[in-house]
Structures are given as C-alpha cells and as structure tokens.
Amino acid sequence: MYNDETTAPLPRNIQRGEKSLPAQWSDYRDIKRGRDHTVSGDVRVLNELYSPQLHNRREILVYLPPSYTASDRTYPVVYMHDGQNLFDTSTSFAGEWGVDETMEELSGEGIEAIVVGIPNLGTERTKEYSPFVDRRHGGGRGDLYVDFIADTLKPTIDSTFRTRPEQAHTGIFGSSMGGLISLYAFFQRPETFGFVGAMSPSFWFAGGAILPYIRSARPNAGRIYLDVGEKEAPSTRRWWEIPLLTSLRKGHCEQVASILARKGASEESLRFVVDPDGEHNEAAWRRRLPDALRFLLG
Numbered sequence: 001m002y003n004d005e006t007t008a009p010l011p012r013n014i015q016r017g018e019k020s021l022p023a024q025w026s027d028y029r030d031i032k033r034g035r036d037h038t039v040s041g042d043v044r045v046l047n048e049l050y051s052p053q054l055h056n057r058r059e060i061l062v063y064l065p066p067s068y069t070a071s072d073r074t075y076p077v078v079y080m081h082d083g084q085n086l087f088d089t090s091t092s093f094a095g096e097w098g099v100d101e102t103m104e105e106l107s108g109e110g111i112e113a114i115v116v117g118i119p120n121l122g123t124e125r126t127k128e129y130s131p132f133v134d135r136r137h138g139g140g141r142g143d144l145y146v147d148f149i150a151d152t153l154k155p156t157i158d159s160t161f162r163t164r165p166e167q168a169h170t171g172i173f174g175s176s177m178g179g180l181i182s183l184y185a186f187f188q189r190p191e192t193f194g195f196v197g198a199m200s201p202s203f204w205f206a207g208g209a210i211l212p213y214i215r216s217a218r219p220n221a222g223r224i225y226l227d228v229g230e231k232e233a234p235s236t237r238r239w240w241e242i243p244l245l246t247s248l249r250k251g252h253c254e255q256v257a258s259i260l261a262r263k264g265a266s267e268e269s270l271r272f273v274v275d276p277d278g279e280h281n282e283a284a285w286r287r288r289l290p291d292a293l294r295f296l297l298g
Contacts, residue, residue, distance in 0.1 A: 025160070028061070028087075038089045040100040041066065049156060051148040054128065054141065060153065061087060061117035062161065063100050066107045068114075074162045076113045076169035076297060078197075079149055081129065081178035083117030085282055095282035102289050111297050116157055118149065129177035131184055132206035132213075139206060146185040150192045166194070168222070171296055173197035175285050180205055183256075186224070187217035194222040195296045199285045200232060200278070203252055214259050224260060224270045225292045228253040229278020250274050271295045 028043035046060040061083050065075055085092040086099040099115055106112070121128070124141075131142030149172070158165045172193050174182040179201030186196035203210055228250055257272040273291075278284040 025062075032088075032090075036090055038096065039087050041104050042068065043087055043100060046156075049153065051144075051152055053144040053148040053152065056121060056124070058119050058121055059083070060156075061119070062157070063087065063103060063115040063117070064161070065112035065114065066104065067112060068162070072162070074164045076171065077116060077154075077157060077163050077165075078113050078171045078173050078293075078296075079116045079118060079153070080172075081118055081120065081174035081181065082125075083119035086115070086117040092282070095286075097282055097286045097289060099289065102286075102293065106290065106293060106297075109294075111294060113293075113297055114157070114161055114163060116153070118153070126177060129174075129181040130202075130205050131181075131188075132209040134206040137205065142181050142184060143188070145181065146188055149185065150189050154192065167191055168194040171195040171197065171222075173199075173292075173296075175199035175201075175282075176280065177202045177205065180210060183224075183226075184210060184213065186220055186222065187214060190218055190220040190222075193220070195224070196222065197225040197292050197296055199225075199227050199288065199292070200229060200280055201226070201253070201256075203256060211256065211259065214256065214263070217263075219263060221264070221269065223296050224265060225273075225295050226253060226257060226260075226271070227273035227275060227278070227288055227292070229275040229280065229284055231278060232280040 024047040026045050026047065028037070028039050028045055031045055032039070042064040044062045044064065048057040049060050050057050067073060068075070080086055080099065085094060086097050089096045103113065103115060126138050127141040128145040129142060130139035133140040154170070157163060170193055172182045172185050173196065179198035180203065182196050183198045183201060186193045230250060253272065257270065260270055273288065275284060275288060278288070
C-alpha cells in the first residue's frame with residue numbers, strides 16, 4: 001500500500017552544493033544501456049539541475065511527443081512530481097504510472113504534450129510537497145519547490161524544447177502529496193499554471209490547511225482535474241493512520257470540489273471523479289490517467 005510517508009532512494013547523480021554545472025541532456029536509453037527498463041517513446045534526461053531556491057540538485061526527465069522530431073510544432077507542457085514513478089518500473093518505488101505509454105496512445109487521438117518528470121529527493125519529499133508544516137510529518141518548503149519549478153525549471157525547459165510557454169498551456173500534476181502541492185501551485189502561481197491534475201490529494205496534511213488557503217486564494221480560471229478512490233483507506237487500522245484513513249475519503253474531496261465550484265469553477269473547467277475501485281497507489285492512478293489528460297489537454 002502506497003502512503004504519504006513512502007520515500008524513494010535518491011535519484012542518480014544527486015549532489016548538493018551551489019556550484020552550477022552545464023546542462024547535459026541524454027537519451028534515456030543511453031543511460032540505461034545494458035539494463036532493463038520499461039520506457040516507451042522519446043525520453044530525455046538532464047544529468048542534474050541545480051535549484052537556487054532549494055539549494056539541491058536532481059535529475060530531470062522529459063518525455064517528447066511522437067511528432068516532435070519530425071515537425072516544428074510547439075507543445076503544451078505538463079510538470080509532474082515523483083518523477084521516478086512516471087516512466088520506468090526499474091526506478092519506481094511503488095510501481096510506475098505509465099505516463100510514456102499513455103501519451104503514446106493519446107497521440108493517436110491527436111493529444112500530444114511534453115511531460116517533465118521531477119524526481120523527489122527521498123526524505124526531502126514531504127518537506128518540498130507542502131508549504132504547510134504538519135506537526136508530526138514536517139513540510140514547509142513547498143513555496144520554494146513551486147518557485148523552483150516556475151522560476152528555474154520552466155525557463156530551462158522552455159529554452160531547450162519547443163514548448164508553448166504561455167500559462168494556458170502549462171500544467172502541473174501529481175498524486176497524494178504531489179496532488180497537494182499541485183493544487184497549491186495552481187493557485188499560488190496562477191500566472192504560470194493554467195491547468196492542474198490532483199489525484200488522491202493529501203488534503204489531510206497539516207490539519208487540512210490547504211482548504212482555507214484555496215478559499216482565500218486568487219482565482220485561476222484554468223482546468224482542474226480532481227479525483228479520489230473509494231478504497232483508499234490503509235489496510236491496517238493503526239491509530240497513527242487515522243488521519244490518512246479519514247481524510248482521503250470521497251467526502252473530503254467533495255468539500256474541496258464544492259469550494260472550487262463556489263470560487264467559480266464550472267462543469268467545463270472542473271472534473272471531479274470518484275473511482276469506486278480506486279486504492280491509494282500507482283496502479284489506480286495509471287488507470288485514471290488517460291481520462292485525466294484527455295480532460296486537461298483536450
């Protein structure tokens with residue numbers, strides 16, 4: 001069972017420090033030469049990107065659409081968290097989303113986008129995926145993480161690839177704690193992000209601090225995809241899991257959907273999905289991903 005405290009090993013070649021190194025983009029298959037991987041399509045890797053906001057480094061993964069090398073088109077961009085889990089089973093810590101396979105299939109429907117995978121940094125994950133501090137779980141570096149994406153990563157991507165850099169064509173997407181920080185970023189930086197996907201978001205974190213934040217946040221007229229599974233409760237009933245048990249239920253997400261509707265989100269701009277068979281894991285998110293991307297990119 002996936003949970004919000006699960007962390008991954010640090011991505012390859014992570015280093016800390018302030019010295020900036022030249023960007024070195026590689027083909028994913030060259031890096032994985034001689035090793036098993038499950039990547040489909042054209043995926044590029046930046047050896048490491050330094051964040052002046054967070055003072056750390058991480059790899060960056062970029063999926064390019066099938067038509068990218070044979071055209072001069074520009075493309076919308078989706079920034080996705082937990083990058084280890086997006087494209088390759090061999091790097092995932094809880095199963096992969098199959099984002100590359102999904103995008104390859106959607107291209108047959110005329111839906112194409114660049115997807116940027118941002119690996120988490122293991123024990124830094126919870127700190128970076130929430131601007132709010134939870135007394136037990138930490139957090140508190142979410143604003144810096146959002147600034148890193150908007151002010152360092154996005155300019156790097158826009159200057160390297162043929163993107164559509166406008167707000168309307170820039171989205172952010174994640175699950176669990178990644179869903180929490182995605183929805184936060186959507187309202188924190190409305191000039192940057194024009195659509196958002198939040199799967200099984202961890203609204204319970206820091207006592208539900210995201211709810212009053214959304215109520216008072218500046219409006220963002222972009223598209224919002226929000227979902228939750230009916231079977232997201234942990235398999236055990238230990239007392240310290242009660243917050244996760246109670247707050248990821250349908251009613252909690254319905255409350256957020258209601259807040260969003262009162263802020264002006266229409267049926268055309270807000271899609272709220274309850275998955276009757278959905279658990280809190282990558283397999284469930286992978287199953288729901290195609291329809292989520294059709295709504296956000298279609």
